[in-house]
Amino acid sequence: MKKSFGEYRIGIGASSVLMILVVIALAALSLLSLGNARGSSTLSDRNLSMTLSYYQATAKAQQMLGAMDGLEKEYAAGSPNADGWNALLAAHGLPDITIDEDGTFAFSLDAGAGRSLAVEGTFTPDSVPRFTLTRHELTAAAETQEPSMNLLIP
Numbered sequence: 708m709k710k711s712f713g714e715y716r717i718g719i720g721a722s723s724v725l726m727i728l729v730v731i732a733l734a735a736l737s738l739l740s741l742g743n744a745r746g747s748s749t750l751s752d753r754n755l756s757m758t759l760s761y762y763q764a765t766a767k768a769q770q771m772l773g774a775m776d777g778l779e780k781e782y783a784a785g786s787p788n789a790d791g792w793n794a795l796l797a798a799h800g801l802p803d804i805t806i807d808e809d810g811t812f813a814f815s816l817d818a819g820a821g822r823s824l825a826v827e828g829t830f831t832p833d834s835v836p837r838f839t840l841t842r843h844e845l846t847a848a849a850e851t852q853e854p855s856m857n858l859l860i861p
Contacts, residue, residue: 712854752818756819756820757819757820757822759819760817760819760820760822761817761818761819761822761824761845761850764816764817764818764819764823766826767816768814768824768826768843771801771803771804771814772826772838772840774799774801775796775801775804775812775838776837776838778795778796778799778801779813779830779832779837779838780837782795782832783832783833783837788808789806789807789808791808792806792830792831792832792842793805795805803815803816806830810829810830811827811828811829811830811841812827812828812829812830812838813825813826813827813828813842814826818845821846821847822845822846823845823846823847824843824844824845824846825842825843825844825846826840826842826843827840827841827842828840828841828842829841
């Protein structure tokens with residue numbers, strides 16, 4: 708008895724299955740890339756917003772300090788007390804700046820994304836420099852937590 712060995716051939720079905728698997732793999736990779744690109748876009752938009760908010764708060768702080776310096780220069784001869792300076796600052800559109808009896812001032816500005824820009828310094832209207840900054844810091848704003856709801860009452 709003689710055994711006949713046949714040729715082993717890959718038919719059209721095997722190559723079609725292989726091609727379908729390649730297309731599915733490429734589609735899955737493209738979806739993963741799309742998701743990664745969307746995430747990166749969202750993160751960069753948030754980063755842009757946070758950076759702009761910070762620099763806007765810094766610019767406003769510098770404007771407020773400049774206005775305060777101008778008032779100090781103009782009214783230094785009168786040398787009012789802390790309450791007088793606070794009233795003068797409020798009358799000239801700077802109610803956020805408060806001056807204590809010991810000559811320190813402080814104010815804070817919203818820097819967006821739950822952050823605030825805290826500015827503090829020493830106030831000396833009779834000498835040059837008229838004020839010295841001791842703190843110019845970006846801090847996390849205090850978040851108020853809502854009371855939790857008791858769903859189960861024992």
